[in-house]
Amino acid sequence: MLIIWVFFFFGFGERGIGFGEEQSKKSAMASTNKVVSGGGSLISDLKNLFCVLRTRRTMVFAYGFMFAFIACTVFIAFNPSATSSPWFTNIFGSRSSDSSYRTHFSSLFSYFLPNTSQPIIGSTQAIVPPPLPRTDLKGFTVPVAKQFQTAENQSEISTPTSVKSPPLYKNDSSKNRTETSSGKAKSQAPPLKTQPLKNGTVSGSAKPTPKSPPMDNRGVPKNKKEDSSSGMTLGKTQAQAGNQAEKKVSGQATNLLSSMMDCNIFDGRWVEDGSYPLYPPGSCPHIDEPFNCYLNSRPDGAYQKFRWQPRNCNIPRLNGRDMLELLRGKRLVFVGDSLNRNMWESLVCILRNSVQDKSKVFEASGRKEFRTDGSYSFLFKDYNCSVEFFQSPFLVQEWEMPDTNGSKKETLRLDIVERSSDEYKNADIIVFNTGHWWTHEKTSKGRGYYQEGSHIYDELNVAEAFRRAVTTWSRWVDANVNPKKTLVFFRGYSASHFSGGQWNSGGQCDNETEPIKNETYLSAYPEKMAVLESVIKWMKTPISYLNITRMTDYRKDAHPSIYRKQYFTDEERRSPLRYQDCSHWCLPGVPDSWNELLYAQLLIKYNQKQQQQQQKRP
Numbered sequence: 001m002l003i004i005w006v007f008f009f010f011g012f013g014e015r016g017i018g019f020g021e022e023q024s025k026k027s028a029m030a031s032t033n034k035v036v037s038g039g040g041s042l043i044s045d046l047k048n049l050f051c052v053l054r055t056r057r058t059m060v061f062a063y064g065f066m067f068a069f070i071a072c073t074v075f076i077a078f079n080p081s082a083t084s085s086p087w088f089t090n091i092f093g094s095r096s097s098d099s100s101y102r103t104h105f106s107s108l109f110s111y112f113l114p115n116t117s118q119p120i121i122g123s124t125q126a127i128v129p130p131p132l133p134r135t136d137l138k139g140f141t142v143p144v145a146k147q148f149q150t151a152e153n154q155s156e157i158s159t160p161t162s163v164k165s166p167p168l169y170k171n172d173s174s175k176n177r178t179e180t181s182s183g184k185a186k187s188q189a190p191p192l193k194t195q196p197l198k199n200g201t202v203s204g205s206a207k208p209t210p211k212s213p214p215m216d217n218r219g220v221p222k223n224k225k226e227d228s229s230s231g232m233t234l235g236k237t238q239a240q241a242g243n244q245a246e247k248k249v250s251g252q253a254t255n256l257l258s259s260m261m262d263c264n265i266f267d268g269r270w271v272e273d274g275s276y277p278l279y280p281p282g283s284c285p286h287i288d289e290p291f292n293c294y295l296n297s298r299p300d301g302a303y304q305k306f307r308w309q310p311r312n313c314n315i316p317r318l319n320g321r322d323m324l325e326l327l328r329g330k331r332l333v334f335v336g337d338s339l340n341r342n343m344w345e346s347l348v349c350i351l352r353n354s355v356q357d358k359s360k361v362f363e364a365s366g367r368k369e370f371r372t373d374g375s376y377s378f379l380f381k382d383y384n385c386s387v388e389f390f391q392s393p394f395l396v397q398e399w400e401m402p403d404t405n406g407s408k409k410e411t412l413r414l415d416i417v418e419r420s421s422d423e424y425k426n427a428d429i430i431v432f433n434t435g436h437w438w439t440h441e442k443t444s445k446g447r448g449y450y451q452e453g454s455h456i457y458d459e460l461n462v463a464e465a466f467r468r469a470v471t472t473w474s475r476w477v478d479a480n481v482n483p484k485k486t487l488v489f490f491r492g493y494s495a496s497h498f499s500g501g502q503w504n505s506g507g508q509c510d511n512e513t514e515p516i517k518n519e520t521y522l523s524a525y526p527e528k529m530a531v532l533e534s535v536i537k538w539m540k541t542p543i544s545y546l547n548i549t550r551m552t553d554y555r556k557d558a559h560p561s562i563y564r565k566q567y568f569t570d571e572e573r574r575s576p577l578r579y580q581d582c583s584h585w586c587l588p589g590v591p592d593s594w595n596e597l598l599y600a601q602l603l604i605k606y607n608q609k610q611q612q613q614q615q616k617r618p
Helices: 002-011 023-036 041-055 056-077 080-084 086-092 104-112 236-245 253-260 320-326 338-353 419-423 441-445 462-480 527-535 549-553 591-617
Strands: 177-181 185-187 268-274 306-310 331-336 361-363 374-381 383-393 396-402 410-417 430-433 450-454 487-491 544-546
Touching: 056 268, 086 591, 185 268, 253 591, 306 591, 320 338, 320 549, 331 338, 338 374, 338 383, 338 430, 396 462, 410 462, 419 462, 441 462, 462 527, 487 591, 527 544, 544 591
Parallel strands: 331 383, 331 430, 410 450, 430 487, 487 544
Antiparallel strands: 177 185, 268 306, 361 374, 374 383, 396 410
8 A cells, every 4th residue: 555655645736636846846957966965864765755744646546545545444344245256266365275264365465475484374385184094905904014223325234132132142131021930931922813723733724725826747837938038928917917016915924013023033032832833743845854854864844843933923824826926927036155045945935835736837848956156946736836945155256267287276256246146137026145155264264265356365354345246236236226126135244153163174053952042152143244334325226124133043952953965874974974964954944043033024015005005196
């Protein structure tokens, strides 16, 4: 209003429109005098203004305009129908449909001064709707599980201790476990919610085997585009089926996700469970002889009757059919040393046990022995998925260099990732490991063995060499693995239990028939795994660390020991010339529990993926 008045005051003068010449001259002379004298005062400016107001025509026009403006305002206030005009609404109306309570004056004010900030109490902008409830794969409300410490790159790194548990490898007096008078550990952890049946399956979780598509003579579906890297077909229909399969895991298993919220599933204890193992001993033909303690005549079977119980939550029993549904149309690849082969054979046997027609589970190349170098792929025809193993004990390349005497010198290239990496970089799930071969004589001493470029180190500390190797691996993962497609896991160090020497110097474990119960006898956390964790935290690709070190340290009873081969007499087995195996594990046995932890992680991740997809939908 003030702006309009000033416009008319200075727009009209004594003689019609504008000031007269005489008044203009006076104003100009006044301005000149102010400039010359260094500026006027407020009083002189007001006098110049009132001289304008003293003119008759200006006063008449000002009063007339003011009277007209007041009359117009009163008319609008007492005649609301006038405001229904589109022209009036566009200029003077409020811009918010929820602001009907606001006056026309405030609307007019906001029109002329649009940048003026005002609290909009009644506006929809002030109302933040609550987030949509998150549901599990069967429609039950399930919070997002957070069982890991998450690094800046979203890698999940967990140590075997939690906030509520004692420090790593220290004795404790946990309320969840008491020691009986006989010395056996008695678990007071909450029981699993799933009720196993006599046949080893979980009630309510079994599903009919889906009808398989037409197969060719290689055992793969016809008329599908073949993935040259795996020798199996992964067409669009299989990929779509795999996505649908992620939604079909059993309600019994997914309900347990709620109990794993804020839980460290690697901090716990072994408890006896008569429903284990997950597959009958001697039923799986795909176990290498050194791992098949049952067929190698081990007399006791108590080591098979344990399951892993986290301290503050439960994990689902591994249901083979549900996991195959998760893997439908996918590739799951294990990369590492013979301990990862131990885990790979365990998973193959668990999944095979859940398939009705066993002839539809086979190794792609037809091989039945898996101890040689190279790669192996088990195909599950009904689900069009593969479970594969690539042997790479260091994750970097073993090398040969010409020696001075004309022979070749074996070295380890710390700066080059292993040769077969391109064959699995596009897999859907990759589980890496390394560790045991770094304890051998050449690697542990590090003299003339480690190489970078053309330089061979005369001596290099094994921990530093390990750090450089896993750094090379991490850079390859960041550069070649697509985290939007591929889930990457790293399985930690598996504990050994040689007593009285090392593997090649008389170390033994054949008399061990019970797990360790006193935590003071557990080993220190391996330095190499601490190095690995520090490298993972700096990676761009999220890595899920399966920290099984402590859980394996308890199980001194579950190694093949002297039961590595068949047809040995007791005397031959205990001969000083025979090495005992206190590093690997009998199957069925401890690696089955590693796969249960992997299964739990896959359930969590695919559940989170589904929740994210639901939140993106309008």
